[in-house]
Amino acid sequence: MHKRGEPITMLTAHDFPSAHVADQAGMDMVLVGDSLAMVSMGLEDTSEVLLEEMILHCRSVARGAKSAFIVGDLPMGTYEVSPEQALQSAIRMVKEGRVHGIKLEGGAEMAPAIEKITTAGIPVLAHVGLTPQRQNALGGFRVQGKTTAGALKFMADAIAVQEAGAFAVVVEAVPAEVAGLVTKKLRIPTIGIGAGNGCSGQVLVQVDMSGNFPPGRFLPKFVKKFGDVWGEAQRAIQTYRTEVKDRSYPAPEHTYPIPKEEYEEFERMIEASNRA
Ligand code: KIV
Numbered sequence: 001m002h003k004r005g006e007p008i009t010m011l012t013a014h015d016f017p018s019a020h021v022a023d024q025a026g027m028d029m030v031l032v033g034d035s036l037a038m039v040s041m042g043l044e045d046t047s048e049v050l051l052e053e054m055i056l057h058c059r060s061v062a063r064g065a066k067s068a069f070i071v072g073d074l075p076m077g078t079y080e081v082s083p084e085q086a087l088q089s090a091i092r093m094v095k096e097g098r099v100h101g102i103k104l105e106g107g108a109e110m111a112p113a114i115e116k117i118t119t120a121g122i123p124v125l126a127h128v129g130l131t132p133q134r135q136n137a138l139g140g141f142r143v144q145g146k147t148t149a150g151a152l153k154f155m156a157d158a159i160a161v162q163e164a165g166a167f168a169v170v171v172e173a174v175p176a177e178v179a180g181l182v183t184k185k186l187r188i189p190t191i192g193i194g195a196g197n198g199c200s201g202q203v204l205v206q207v208d209m210s211g212n213f214p215p216g217r218f219l220p221k222f223v224k225k226f227g228d229v230w231g232e233a234q235r236a237i238q239t240y241r242t243e244v245k246d247r248s249y250p251a252p253e254h255t256y257p258i259p260k261e262e263y264e265e266f267e268r269m270i271e272a273s274n275r276a
Contacts, residue, residue: 001028001201002189008168008201010071010191011209014040014057018206019064029191030065031125031203032058032099034073034133039207046132051078051089058097071125072099076133079104083116090117090124103170105131107157111164118165126161129154129195130173141220143194145174155182162188170203171195173222194222 001008010029013019014036022030036057037049051074058072072093079086090102101123104110114124129144138144145154154174161169168189171179176196183190183199192199204223207213212229219225243249258266 002168008189008191010201010203012036012203012205013061013065014206016060016064019061019068019070022206023065023068027065027068028201029203030061030068030070031103032061032070032072032097033103033205034075035205037075039205045135047076049075051075051092055092055097058093058099062098069101070099071101071103072097074102074104079110079113080106083113086113087116087120087122090122091120094122101125101167103127105133107153108160111160114161114164114166124161124164124166125168125170125191126158126164126166127170127172128157128161129171129179132172141173143173143175145178151175151178154178155185158182158186158190162186168200171199173220194220 008028009026010031011022011027012033012035013022013030014032019030032054034046034049034054036054037043037046040057041049041053043049054072054075058070061072062070074086074089074093078089086104093099093102102117103125104113104117105127107126107128110126114126117124130138130141132141135141145151151174154171155178158169158171166188168191169186171182171190171192173194174192176198179190179192179195180198189200191201191203193203207229208219208223209225210227210229211225211231212233214230240249
């Protein structure tokens, strides 16, 4: 697709149904992102999620996505210590999580880990620009590459992960012009999120783009709400509640029949046992 200039589509999935729907809708790649810490586990940020928890989610996604290339995120603390630690974690994601490749955050400093993992035959998707696992060091969720120096660092990081063997690189929250120019300089595809239309593909978090959240929730500028899953689920659940309360559900068509004579015999037997 990259060679043909066809945009690559990627979407997060965190469990069997979200993977199934993304796969059936034709996503090229499915990402079991550590964003699941916040959107599926209700945690404050992504730093708390464990490798074991990521593996559990990956296993469910792998059963739901049959065509898409599945990438699992290495969570914070499972790959930064050494290339050996990174490879061990990556192997667990593939062997136990059943993903096809892994993603890790970081630029030039992660090159030795990327080399180690890829030489063991595990495809690596790198992630540069805004790296949410490092939000405390970055001063929060801030756009990266907004100055000449920042843009140069972003480009150096993207080239470093390419040279280390990453098959593609997620580019998060970088000005569109910068991401577009760096995409042209790279051999590998860039998968943008908040990085404009000049990237080789795009990734979004499924609950965000499908509108599976209550009204009023903060959304990053780059998110487009393509659906209203929350609204539809609310409508369905509220209607179910009303129909249970007013006994219009279940209707006869939702029940199992019994032959009339069997039921009458059953009634007679109950009455007889009551008299005894
Ligand atoms: O964790 C995640 O979902 C991600 C994407 C936003 C790229 O890293």
